[in-house]
Amino acid sequence: AKPEHGNAFRFWAEKVEAYDQTLRVDTCHEYDINYRYRYKCERCGVEYGRHSNSIDVAEKTCGACDGPLEACQTPRAASGFAAYIKKHFAS
Numbered sequence: 001a002k003p004e005h006g007n008a009f010r011f012w013a014e015k016v017e018a019y020d021q022t023l024r025v026d027t028c029h030e031y032d033i034n035y036r037y038r039y040k041c042e043r044c045g046v047e048y049g050r051h052s053n054s055i056d057v058a059e060k061t062c063g064a065c066d067g068p069l070e071a072c073q074t075p076r077a078a079s080g081f082a083a084y085i086k087k088h089f090a091s
Contacts, residue, residue, distance in 0.1 A: 043067025 005027055013025035035049030041062035048055065048069070057069045 038072050039069045040072045041065060041067045042070055047072075 009027075016025050017023055033049060035051060037050045037053050037055075039048045039050070039055050039057065040046070041064065044062060044065040044067055046062055046064045048063075055069065055071075057071055060069060061067060062069060
């Protein structure tokens with residue numbers, strides 16, 4: 001579990017929760033993260049996700065078993081917005 005965000009976070013969280021009692025403000029989320037880059041341990045199968053290509057599989061090992069990692073992602077296709085920007089604002 002991650003530590004709390006601090007007194008200021010809790011202060012504003014309590015204000016929001018008092019305003020709308022159907023809301024619960026927390027430091028954790030309950031949705032799946034769509035990581036762009038994925039890595040998998042070849043030994044135990046643990047998967048790691050990152051938003052950037054930040055794991056050097058030649059240098060890093062699995063945090064669970066110290067096994068070798070493999071990059072198993074394929075970069076996702078550009079969104080419609082990204083394609084529009086690329087088409088209309090490319091230099």
